[in-house]
Amino acid sequence: MTWAGVFPATTTKLAADGGVDLDATQAGLDRVITSGVSGVIVLPMLGENAALTQAERDAVVTAAKEVVAGRVPLISGLAELSTDDAAWAARNCQRLGAEGMMVFPSLGPSARRPRGHCHRLKRGDRHGDIGQTGRVR
Secondary structure (H helix, E strand, O other): OOOOOOOOEOOOOEOOOOOEOHHHHHHHHHHHHHOOOOOEEEOOOOOOHHHOOHHHHHHHHHHHHHHHOOOOOEEEEEOOOOHHHHHHHHHHHHHHOOOEEEEOOOOOHHHHOHHHHHHHHHHOOOOOOOOOOOOOO
């Protein structure tokens, strides 16, 4: 699969109480899709990704998959402390419906070896292959 075009990194909308506002997040995704983007990225690195719980991140990917409804590819940001955690999170996002991952270098001890981190994810060491192009398969 080859992707081309504009894939905006969208924001996760938050309610006044700090919780995730899934309705507003879905409305924002629908707005950019109907404007003609080629795909969407949820949970980008800069912003809410690191501040959300795993359950909240799961809810965002699930809600995004629902509103995207096959109209464009759905990509999720992947920023974890270790390569093993990143491999687990990639598989989890795949299970929830993400079609690809925007992988960031490890935020933990693997940060000293970003090339190794990305190569291990590509090869699927320990937790399975997430694809040679970064596409979850």
